[in-house]
Amino acid sequence: MPTPIRVTIWNEYIHERQNPTVAAIYPTGIHGLLAEVLSTNDDLIIRTATLDEPEQGVSQAVLNETDVLLWWGHSAHDAVLDETVTRVQQRVLAGMGLIVLHSGHFSKIFKRLMGTSCALCWREVGERERVWVVNPGHPITAGISDCIEIEHSEMYGEPFGIPTPDELIFVSWFQGGEVFRSGATWTRGLGRIFYFSPGHEVYPIYHHPDVQRVIANGIRWAQPQEGNHTTPRHVPVDQAREKIIAHGGTVHLADGQLK
Ligand code: ZN
Numbered sequence: 001m002p003t004p005i006r007v008t009i010w011n012e013y014i015h016e017r018q019n020p021t022v023a024a025i026y027p028t029g030i031h032g033l034l035a036e037v038l039s040t041n042d043d044l045i046i047r048t049a050t051l052d053e054p055e056q057g058v059s060q061a062v063l064n065e066t067d068v069l070l071w072w073g074h075s076a077h078d079a080v081l082d083e084t085v086t087r088v089q090q091r092v093l094a095g096m097g098l099i100v101l102h103s104g105h106f107s108k109i110f111k112r113l114m115g116t117s118c119a120l121c122w123r124e125v126g127e128r129e130r131v132w133v134v135n136p137g138h139p140i141t142a143g144i145s146d147c148i149e150i151e152h153s154e155m156y157g158e159p160f161g162i163p164t165p166d167e168l169i170f171v172s173w174f175q176g177g178e179v180f181r182s183g184a185t186w187t188r189g190l191g192r193i194f195y196f197s198p199g200h201e202v203y204p205i206y207h208h209p210d211v212q213r214v215i216a217n218g219i220r221w222a223q224p225q226e227g228n229h230t231t232p233r234h235v236p237v238d239q240a241r242e243k244i245i246a247h248g249g250t251v252h253l254a255d256g257q258l259k
Contacts, residue, residue: 007219182196
């Protein structure tokens with residue numbers, strides 16, 4: 001059996017403790033439910049982390065032991081310290097997978113990694129959403145048929161202020177008429193990123209088996225990739241692949257340092 005994937009589910013964990021509707025749907029928190037269902041997969045080792053923990057739940061030690069990080073936030077994006085964001089970003093660039101869920105589209109870490117507004121249209125009236133597979137054969141869609149039907153959802157609509165995705169996985173239709181790029185992937189450095197939009201907390205969306213399946217598929221897709229990677233560095237003339245002779249002036253010492 002291959003080495004299990006070490007997953008950390010991060011949640012700001014606020015609405016489940018403040019809003020009775022959300023508390024009834026997720027009595028142990030969104031992270032608690034996701035941990036419970038994802039733990040049924042033998043190839044995943046699950047831990048959870050929340051904003052109120054030391055180092056906001058994502059210390060360097062936790063990140064070093066995380067292959068794929070899930071991120072759920074909504075009301076406390078601004079409470080996430082810039083140094084926390086930088087720590088997570090560096091780990092993604094070094095190869096950790098990142099799965100950004102629902103309102104995480106406006107998290108500091110997603111905006112940092114995308115470099116764009118990540119803004120979108122929205123409406124919270126419990127309308128129907130159909131999450132259409134537009135990339136059949138992609139591993140993130142394994143086991144999903146034509147679309148996922150979500151009876152009550154929050155509308156997220158275009159235009160969505162993201163850079164053009166490397167891969168578009170899902171496009172959602174909403175009862176009110178809007179459409180949305182609800183599943184998309186990018187790479188940043190060595191890290192793989194998957195954004196998946198269903199998950200508004202006043203509806204039981206993470207109880208939906210297909211939604212759970214997509215998240216598990218996403219974790220497997222986003223896990224760090226094998227391979228030897230060259231670290232960017234100064235390459236001295238005597239280490240060039242072809243024999244070459246240095247010409248002209250230089251602003252560098254022999255070791256590559258600036259004079
Ligand atoms: Zn929402």
